[in-house]
Amino acid sequence: MRLINLLKIAFKAIVLNKTRTLLTMLGIIIGVASVIAMLAIGEGSKESIRETISSMGSNMITIRPGADNRGPARGSGGDVQTLTLKDYEKIKQEATLLSYITPVVNGGGQVINGSNNWPSTIYGVNPEYLNIKVVDLQSGSMFTDAEVKSASKVALIGQTVVDNVFPDGQDPVGQMIRFDNIPFKVIGVLEEKGENTFGQDQDDVVIAPYTTVQKRILAIDYLNQIMASAISEDDAPDAVTQVTEILRSQHKLMDSDDDDFHVRSMEELISTFSSTSEMLTILLVAVASISLLIGGIGIMNIMYVSVKERTKEIGLRMAVGGKGSDILMQFLIEAILISITGGILGVILGLGATVFIEKFLNWPTSVALYSIVISFAVCAITGIFFGWYPARKASSLDPITALRYE
Amino acid sequence: MSKEIIKIEDLTREFIMGAETVRALRGISFTINEGEFVTIMGSSGSGKSTLLNILGCLDQPTSGIYEIDGVKMKDLSKNQLATIRNEKIGFIFQSYNLLARTSALENVELPLFYNSKVSSEERRERAIKAIEMVGLKDRMDHTPSQLSGGQQQRVAIARSLVNNPVMILADEATGNLDTRTAYEIMSIFQELNKQGITIIFVTHEPDIATFSNRTIVLKDGNIIQDKLNQKVQSASAELAKLPKEEH
Numbered sequence: 254m255r256l257i258n259l260l261k262i263a264f265k266a267i268v269l270n271k272t273r274t275l276l277t278m279l280g281i282i283i284g285v286a287s288v289i290a291m292l293a294i295g296e297g298s299k300e301s302i303r304e305t306i307s308s309m310g311s312n313m314i315t316i317r318p319g320a321d322n323r324g325p326a327r328g329s330g331g332d333v334q335t336l337t338l339k340d341y342e343k344i345k346q347e348a349t350l351l352s353y354i355t356p357v358v359n360g361g362g363q364v365i366n367g368s369n370n371w372p373s374t375i376y377g378v379n380p381e382y383l384n385i386k387v388v389d390l391q392s393g394s395m396f397t398d399a400e401v402k403s404a405s406k407v408a409l410i411g412q413t414v415v416d417n418v419f420p421d422g423q424d425p426v427g428q429m430i431r432f433d434n435i436p437f438k439v440i441g442v443l444e445e446k447g448e449n450t451f452g453q454d455q456d457d458v459v460i461a462p463y464t465t466v467q468k469r470i471l472a473i474d475y476l477n478q479i480m481a482s483a484i485s486e487d488d489a490p491d492a493v494t495q496v497t498e499i500l501r502s503q504h505k506l507m508d509s510d511d512d513d514f515h516v517r518s519m520e521e522l523i524s525t526f527s528s529t530s531e532m533l534t535i536l537l538v539a540v541a542s543i544s545l546l547i548g549g550i551g552i553m554n555i556m557y558v559s560v561k562e563r564t565k566e567i568g569l570r571m572a573v574g575g576k577g578s579d580i581l582m583q584f585l586i587e588a589i590l591i592s593i594t595g596g597i598l599g600v601i602l603g604l605g606a607t608v609f610i611e612k613f614l615n616w617p618t619s620v621a622l623y624s625i626v627i628s629f630a631v632c633a634i635t636g637i638f639f640g641w642y643p644a645r646k647a648s649s650l651d652p653i654t655a656l657r658y659e
Numbered sequence: 660m661s662k663e664i665i666k667i668e669d670l671t672r673e674f675i676m677g678a679e680t681v682r683a684l685r686g687i688s689f690t691i692n693e694g695e696f697v698t699i700m701g702s703s704g705s706g707k708s709t710l711l712n713i714l715g716c717l718d719q720p721t722s723g724i725y726e727i728d729g730v731k732m733k734d735l736s737k738n739q740l741a742t743i744r745n746e747k748i749g750f751i752f753q754s755y756n757l758l759a760r761t762s763a764l765e766n767v768e769l770p771l772f773y774n775s776k777v778s779s780e781e782r783r784e785r786a787i788k789a790i791e792m793v794g795l796k797d798r799m800d801h802t803p804s805q806l807s808g809g810q811q812q813r814v815a816i817a818r819s820l821v822n823n824p825v826m827i828l829a830d831e832a833t834g835n836l837d838t839r840t841a842y843e844i845m846s847i848f849q850e851l852n853k854q855g856i857t858i859i860f861v862t863h864e865p866d867i868a869t870f871s872n873r874t875i876v877l878k879d880g881n882i883i884q885d886k887l888n889q890k891v892q893s894a895s896a897e898l899a900k901l902p903k904e905e906h
Contacts, residue, residue, distance in 0.1 A: 255775040573770040574745020653717040
């Protein structure tokens, strides 16, 4: 009975002071909404990086040449030629944790078809490349091991290349193109993959047998990298160790020598980028915390002032028989109603903003449950505390002191 | 006569204002019987409002005894005092003290919200009855800002009545009102007094005191006069004598 009465009183007081209620809620709404939206952006970018990397083949392992540290002059990883076909063959023979492996040589050049031309990159690989990169074909077929052996001038092209050198929409399969004046027969078109998170167009490629690219285009006898895929994602770290050991013995490195190559699994890449986006999330959380703090201060101000300006009302309520606890309860209920309503509206606004960001700004977002819980709790606690604290002070006054308060 | 309802003995009240101690009441004693209509008079600063606030359990005396129906107020907790204010005392202020933007009816209901024995139907019923008694039935949906001073004071009277108090304490309840309205209000008080409610009325207007049957005069915190009024005027009769155009 008493509680119902107090609920009614509190509800009336809230309805009676719409503007004040709204202003108080605004602090809570904005605080909650901004935290939810910011964290959704942070989480979203983290997830999208993870997804992109996974789509590139999550058990992929890349082996790149490293700086040759043995001589007096050190070169950068790009120019060294420490990775050779022999290395590839040795790994292929000895590594037990790998399911696919391909040598990779790559170089830039102009793709030409009649009067159309387009600058692109050619990747010289073996047929296992498609399995490692998890790419399918739109049309045509992959070249065979025999074609690799014979260094055939066949190529597969990505959609971006198709769009630029076959603008009339004709089927590229079976057509001839030239890459740096070497004629290639197009035997297949790669499935469209779009841009990855790092903004790289994964469709802007030409794939050809590595033998052909090595001999006819680049005229080199070393490899730019070796790509492989571990039997499973879990085996990737062990596969990295295995490959490292094979290469160290192959390169006859002493125990005191540093590796002259780099072996990386996608797992490492994921953690590298995750930590980057973790930084971003921390930054966003910091900003959101500040807005939450400011929201909290807003709630505090309004609650404090509203209780202060109602000291006279508190005095009157006590004069007609309201107990200190009744007054305290009334203000506590008011504060709870305002905070909870504001919190719920804040969650709705935050989710709405997230949807808006996703739809219209095309940013990846992902709403984390903990962001809702934390922001809601912080705002509700701030609101309730700062509604309760001044009310407690007022309700402990003598009625006459409260009544006389100006 | 009838039984003693209020008894105070050697009551003092001191306020500390910075370094100074102001002695608002310097040891006063009296008793009030059930059914009396007492006016407390005195110039401003004489301590009459301080006394009334103590009688209304809104303030605590510095020393001395205050009893209602034989119960010492000093022994009661804050919550028990609140219950006394709620169930035994109706308090009326000079400045009405109504809740703004709240209808007259809801203002009258207010004390009953703090009385958990009263159901919501009964609350409404009693509030309507009280508001009828002060003649504002047709305005019970108006908010204070839509009412005149006299009407607001009537709402305040209805509010003080709604809990069926044994006594009503009024602090300069006619102080802000013109003569005609003041007499109207006084006739309501006289009517309530006839029904047996004890009334203690603080005023500084001598003509108001003529409507009561006892007058206590305070000066500088002491009682200088306490006399029974032999010839009690009827407020409604005086009201009839006033020229009409004054309203």
